[in-house]
Amino acid sequence: MSDLQSVIHSMREVQQRLDNSSKTIFALAKGNEKIASLRLERDIAKETYKAGLDAMNNLRTEASLLQSILRWQNDMGS
Structure with missing residues (x-):
């Protein structure tokens, strides 16, 4: 070989x-109930974290939109 x-x-x-x-x-x-419980807690924490990141990004987008609207209104008023 x-x-x-x-x-x-x-x-x-x-x-x-x-x-x-x-x-x-x-x-x-x-078959271990403790491990299953820990996995569930891990998965819940992971998805909660992801949801928080999504919410933060949505707020960032909303703030950017409001800034753009304000800038446009100020430019139109000048």
């Missing part, structure tokens, strides 16, 4: 071990 084939074979073995380990960890964590 060439060096390249040996490396590829080794990489496939490592990938298989990682896949098996991932499946085992997932199976163990899936």
Whole structure:
């Protein structure tokens, strides 16, 4: 077997071990109520953060719009 084939074979073995380990960890964590609760809290916090960022961006856009309207009104009044 060439060096390249040996490396590829080794990489496939490592990938298989990682896949098996991932499946085992997932199976163990899936049934754990505490982990499920923590995941839920994490997901809620993540989505709350995203909603806050969206709200902030909306306010920024609204402020920019109001500035533009004010600038236009001032230019029209001059």
